[in-house]
Amino acid sequence: MEVLIADDDALSRRILQDVLVTWGYQVKVTKNGHEAWEALQREDTPSLAILDWMMPGLDGVEICKLLRQQAKDRYTYIILLTSRYRPEDIVQGLEAGADDYIIKPFNPEELKYRLKIGQRIIDLEERILGLARIDYLTGLLNRRAFMERLEAEISRSKREKTSLGIIIIDLDFFKRVNDSYGHLAGDRVLQSVARCLQQSCRRYDFAGRYGGEEFILGFPGVTKEGIQDIAFRIRKSISQCKTICTGQQEPITVTASLGVACMEDHFDADQLISAADDALYQAKREGRDKVVMAGS
Secondary structure, three states: OEEEEEOOOHHHHHHHHHHHHHOOOEEEEEOOHHHHHHHHOOOOOOOEEEEEOOOOOOOHHHHHHHHHHOOOOOOOEEEEEEOOOOHHHHHHHHHHOOOEEEEOOOOHHHHHHHHHHHHHHHHHHHHHHHHHOEOOOOOOEOHHHHHHHHHHHHHHHHHHOOOEEEEEEEEOOHHHHHHHHOHHHHHHHHHHHHHHHHHHOOOOOEEEEEEOOEEEEEEEOOOHHHHHHHHHHHHHHHHHOOEOOOOOOOOEOOOEEEEEEEOOOOOOHHHHHHHHHHHHHHHHHOOOOOEEEOOO
16 A cells, blocks of 8 residues: 655655555655645545645645545545644644644554554445445446446547447346246346346446446447447347246346447537437337447
C-alpha cells in the first residue's frame, strides 16, 4: 500500500520515509502543504496520508478541512503528525477531519500500528463499496455501477477515438419459467445466464444486470461487425445453457432477444442505450430468440 507524507522539514521527512519503506510501504513524498494538496487531488492518490501540522502555505489542519469538504468516491485516512500535544490541539485536529494524531518525536511502533488501523478501515471501505456495486443475485455489476462504467468508457472512446459497443439482452418469456418452476428456479436460471455472459466477456469488457431478466454488456474497442459476431455467439450460448434444479427431471433452458448498438460521435450514454433498446424491441417484435443491430 502507498502512503503520502507531507513535511517541510527535510530531516523529519527522510526519517519518516525510511521507516515506512522498511515496513514495506510505497511512499509518495511531498515537501509542503501545497504539494500535498495537489497530490491528494489526483485519481491515483494514496488512501493513507501522514501530514505534518505546521507547514508553510497550507498546513495539515487546513488540508484536512479542505479534503473533508469534497465529495470523493474514495476516502483518505489522515494521520496528523505534530509536536503539539495539548488536549485542545488534539481536538482541533480531529475536528478538522483528521482520523488519528501522532505526537513528535513519534514512536515507530505506535505509528506502525496506527497505520495498520488506517489500512484496515480503508480495506473495509473498499469491500463495502465493492458490494454496493454488485447485483446480489448474479454477481454482475448492478445498474448504477454499469452506468458509471459506461459513462467512463464513452468518455474514453471519444477522447481516444476508439469504438465501443453494447448489447442489451432480454430473456424470452421468462415469466413462464417463474410460473412453471417457481421463483427459486427462476433465480437459478438468471445465475446460469450470468455465468454464461461472464464467460463471453474479455477481462476488460463489463457486464451488468439491467433489471429483472434483462442484462447489459459493454465491449470497449469492438467494431460494429465484431459486436454483431459476439451477439450471435451469446445468443447461441444462452440457448444452450442448461439449468439443473432440484426436483426437476429435465434441465430448464431459455432463449434470449438481443439489441446491439455501437458508439457514434454524438452519442451519450442515454442515446447509446436507447439505440440498443430500440433494437431489442425490434428483435422481440420479429419473433424473439434473435439479434438485431441498431440502424439495420
